[in-house]
Amino acid sequence: YLELDNYIKRTILxxxxxxxxxxxxxxxxxxxxxxxxxxANHIPETDEELAQWYDFLWNRTRAIRKDITQQMMVNETAVILIEQCVRLHIFASHRLCELNFNEFDQKMNTETSITENLSKSLQSLRYLYDDLAKKGIFYSSEAEFRAYEIML
Structure with missing residues (x-):
């Protein structure tokens, strides 16, 4: 049973x-x-489909990150999931870099917003690495993701 939850931003109320x-x-x-x-492995041909593809991926990966945060997950699964989110954001940014902005939701998908989503994912990952390091748990992939954060 796959639960592809749609991301819903909660308000204070x-x-x-x-x-x-x-x-x-x-x-x-x-x-x-x-x-x-x-x-992610089935990249659409048209710009319009590509925009929808990214919107879908962004929404679902954001829902995953939200579940991780709300459950206060600090474990290997959380690290792996957030690393995958980061890689998807990087890949999507590359695929979308030449896409015309009128093809998709400008509020969510401006260059600044795409970078912000990547930045937030990297920040979550940094906190996970730091918290797990305090428990003596380290990841060989940490240097790769710290480098992405520096380059950003």
Whole structure:
């Protein structure tokens, strides 16, 4: 069962989700595997489809990051998921760099917004690395992602 939750930004007036409304780590991993294997690997031909492809990926990866944050997940699964989000943002940024902005939602997909989404993902990853390092857990991929943050 794949749960491709749509990202919904909560306002102050909205209640936090109940524990049973959040997807467990195993479901988040299956969802990401689906996004990477079935969606990200099938890049559309037209600019319009490419914009829709990115909007879908952004929305679903944001929902995954939101679930990780709300569950305060600080473990290997969280690291792997956020690393995958970062790689998808980098890949999508490359694919979208020549796309005409009138093809897609300018509020969400301006160059600044794309960079902001990547930056937030890298920031989440940095916090995870730092928290896990305090427990003596280190990742060989950390240098790669710290370098992305420096280049940004």
């Amino acid at each position: 909205q209640e936090e989700p109940l524990p049973h409304e959040l997807r467990p780590a195993v479901v988040l991993q299956r969802t990401m595997n689906y996004l990477v294997g079935k969606i």
